[in-house]
Amino acid sequence: MxxxxxxxxxxxxxxxxxxxxxxxxxxxxxxxxxxxxxxxxxxxxxxxxxxxxxxxxxxxxxxxxxxxxxxxxxxxxxxxxxxxxxxxxxxxxxxxxxxxxxxxxxxxxxxxxxxxxxxxxxxxxxxxxxxxxxxxxxxxxxxxxxxxxxxxxxxxxxxxxxxxxxxxxxxxxxxxxxxxxxxxxxxxxxxxxxxxxxxxxxxxxxxxxxxxxxxxxxxxxxxxxxxxxSMAHGVRVRVRTPQAAELTAALREQAATVDTDGHGVLLVSGMDAPTVGRTALAAKVELHELTTERPDLEGVFLELTAGKAEIR
Incomplete structure (x- = not known):
């Protein structure tokens, strides 16, 4: 029709x-x-x-x-x-x-x-x-x-x-x-x-x-x-390094926000992966992982509904 x-x-x-x-x-x-x-x-x-x-x-x-x-x-x-x-x-x-x-x-x-x-x-x-x-x-x-x-x-x-x-x-x-x-x-x-x-x-x-x-x-x-x-953390860079303290200090000097996942992995916001890599090179820090993390719908959904799901 x-x-x-x-x-x-x-x-x-x-x-x-x-x-x-x-x-x-x-x-x-x-x-x-x-x-x-x-x-x-x-x-x-x-x-x-x-x-x-x-x-x-x-x-x-x-x-x-x-x-x-x-x-x-x-x-x-x-x-x-x-x-x-x-x-x-x-x-x-x-x-x-x-x-x-x-x-x-x-x-x-x-x-x-x-x-x-x-x-x-x-x-x-x-x-x-x-x-x-x-x-x-x-x-x-x-x-x-x-x-x-x-x-x-x-x-x-x-x-x-x-x-x-x-x-x-x-x-x-x-x-x-x-x-x-x-x-x-x-x-x-x-x-x-x-x-x-x-x-x-x-x-x-x-x-x-x-x-x-x-x-x-x-x-x-x-x-x-x-x-x-719209989620607060947005795009982050995931970094693994045996020199976490040195890299954290170097990144924060560049106004990046650095958190950790509790397992020694650094989560960097406010800086893209190439810039993190250049900062690590300048600080003579060895990198084992450098990955851009983007939020997905599943993560956003779980964050938005956390504590709100219930059997009614």
């Missing part, structure tokens, strides 16, 4: 969560949460176990009623979209289907219920690489194949928005690489991707933006590189 033929319910594809709160008895699963997901970008939704990610996604899809706040897609609640399957594709868990039904027939049943042509089933299977398994029964599918079938079902209506909860579960390395390319390609078309995952190294490769929550509250949001670059 071309953009010109899309239902008005598709809107711009922008997701806006504003003041979203969910209280379960004495537990506040989501606490005054606000963030925006922009079209044309992949947004990673990150948080420790129990942070409230799945509850937030369920409220966004009107599967759970918020205690307070709003969540809209293209300016409208999911429940108010006139043609939701053509607007939003969602996978909150590995696809479930009748164990005796084939992958193709499972998708054809969804097409029939949604008023879509049966041919969309084969198109979606091809899109996720499941054509060779189209006539296999669901009971014979691996977890990774079930994940792909779930995404195929989400893509039947050619939606402008994809919302996925842990889509890489059960995928092998090739499958994860395929998933990354698929989602990036989807966003490149100007569509919106919101994906929750615990695979932080993969999210650093996949996501343009991240929303990090803990204990139901927003911790940090923004472009991935901006979030990583």
């Amino acid at each position: 071309s953009d010109g033929q899309r239902s008005p319910s598709a809107g711009t594809g922008q997701i806006v969560v504003s003041g979203l709160t969910k209280q379960y008895n004495n537990v506040r699963a989501v606490d005054d949460l606000s963030f925006t997901v922009e079209p044309g970008r992949v947004t990673g939704f990150l948080g420790p176990n129990g942070a409230g990610k799945t509850t937030t996604l369920r409220m966004l899809l009107n599967l759970v009623t918020p205690t307070a706040g709003t969540a809209t897609i293209g300016g409208r609640r999911y429940a108010d979209l006139t043609d939701p399957l053509r607007s939003v594709g969602a996978v909150l868990e590995a696809s479930s289907a009748h164990k005796g039904r084939t992958g193709r027939n499972h998708l054809r049943v969804i097409c029939a219920a949604a008023g879509l042509p049966a041919s969309r089933a084969d198109e979606a299977l091809a899109l996720v690489g499941l054509t060779p398994a189209a006539n296999r029964k669901f009971k014979g599918y691996s977890l990774g194949m079930k994940q792909r079938l779930g995404i195929a079902a989400a893509m039947l209506g050619d939606p402008r928005v994809l919302i996925l909860d842990e889509p890489a579960n059960g995928l092998d390395p090739e499958g994860i690489r395929w998933m990354r390319g698929f989602l990036k390609g989807f966003a490149t078309e100007g569509r919106t991707v919101l994906v929750s995952s615990h695979l932080l190294s993969e999210m650093q490769l996949l996501a343009d933006d991240v929303v990090i929550i803990a204990a139901g509250k927003l911790v940090r949001q923004g472009p991935v590189e901006q979030v990583i670059g």
Whole structure:
């Protein structure tokens, strides 16, 4: 379906969560949460176990009623979209289907219920690489194949928005690489991707933006590189030398900040590796290691959520 033929319910594809709160008895699963997901970008939704990610996604899809706040897609609640399957594709868990039904027939049943042509089933299977398994029964599918079938079902209506909860579960390395390319390609078309995952190294490769929550509250949001670059230690140079005291003194004379990791390794901030090397040469200090360390998403995530993860 071309953009010109899309239902008005598709809107711009922008997701806006504003003041979203969910209280379960004495537990506040989501606490005054606000963030925006922009079209044309992949947004990673990150948080420790129990942070409230799945509850937030369920409220966004009107599967759970918020205690307070709003969540809209293209300016409208999911429940108010006139043609939701053509607007939003969602996978909150590995696809479930009748164990005796084939992958193709499972998708054809969804097409029939949604008023879509049966041919969309084969198109979606091809899109996720499941054509060779189209006539296999669901009971014979691996977890990774079930994940792909779930995404195929989400893509039947050619939606402008994809919302996925842990889509890489059960995928092998090739499958994860395929998933990354698929989602990036989807966003490149100007569509919106919101994906929750615990695979932080993969999210650093996949996501343009991240929303990090803990204990139901927003911790940090923004472009991935901006979030990583916002950490206090930033880029550091890792140095190993048998003359640590002499090198530390020489570096501090050059206004560098020098710390230690507790195992005799120097961590130098405020100076790049070539300058550290030249300083060591001038001080006649022997070097055994000189490495530039850049913060990664996993380290930033652990630092931002330290002490905030809890079983609630």
